[in-house]
Amino acid sequence: MELDPRLYLVTERSHLEGRSFLDVVELALQGGVTMVQLREKDASGREFLELALALRTLTQKYHVPLWINDRIDIALAVRADGVHLGQSDIPADAARRIIPREMLLGISAGTVEQAVAAEAAGADLLGSGAVFPTATKVDADAVAESTLAEICAAVHIPVVAIGGVTLQNLHIPMAAGVAGVAVVSAIMNPPDTLAAAKALRDEVDRCLRKRND
């Protein structure tokens, strides 16, 4: 499946507030999300697998790739399109050796050095952040706009900005050269998921058109 990282939904069930997880993700897909990542920091392996299988069915319906955070074993078990690893997860080179050639690899990179190393180790996509203060990941180091631009310039693979991205501020990382934005709260928090996703996707596309003008 083609890599289109324009609007990358990273799921966190803690944001549901009683709503159905699959319903919220489906509305986001209808709104124009181009990738979905299942991130489950506290789930058991079995629960993670069950959620991943349910999400795989849903994302396939919308022809949108499913990525798995951290757990390569879950990604293998559901034949996910990609797996995303942070700097404290299994390193990219070790991951490349145990995932199939067709499975894409995303790596979190907060510095130019990490970004270049990840690309050299076989990463297909980088996530850089937190580009703005975020309540979702309070321990995330901040990535300055200038660093983000340097990262984008230093690698040949697409970079997505993550961390505190909103409809109002996404033009800033987009101007720095990212291929898209990854969001948790901006899609999972608003009561109208569909409208939130649509507005974000429209804004990303507007920024991309502006950049290509």
Place this chain on the structure above:
Amino acid sequence: MELDPRLYLVTERSHLEGRSFLDVVELALQGGVTMVQLREKDASGREFLELALALRTLTQKYHVPLWINDRIDIALAVRADGVHLGQSDIPADAARRIIPREMLLGISAGTVEQAVAAEAAGADLLGSGAVFPTATKVDADAVAESTLAEICAAVHIPVVAIGGVTLQNLHIPMAAGVAGVAVVSAIMNPPDTLAAAKALRDEVDRCLRKRND
């Protein structure tokens, strides 16, 4: 590597009390441990991998198999001899599909039903417990001696007893028909690891000889 589950050390770093992890495991290996499992419930993927790589080097020196708890991805990355999964981890059939044919699969089974299902799904070894009250896993359901004997009789693969096993009580699960015992505290708590492992191994071997008489 041959499956010899007579004395199965399950590691937990919380029991070290300042001692070196690798030193303690090495003494246990010198004392006669026949399998080592790395169990890390809270480590990051990267930390887990680094520990697993260090343990692999050590266990290879003693020609003893290394098993990994839960994280199939770590097991794949270090080419572990086996992976052990609990009932809340990825199910045995899904695990079998993503691990190489030569990697052994252990499954926790607390009932005859779980044991038979695990064997049918491709398990090579079962861990049954807790056979005695244990401080290591306070949430573990108790497995009665009679259930343990039923499990051993119901499957063709070896069963190891786990949970609160000591030098004093291991003859009880051995009499129920298990192929060996898995221990955490009985090896990792005593200050003299070598002597503790030796005594346990002697006692397991004594029980096996008695059974074969």
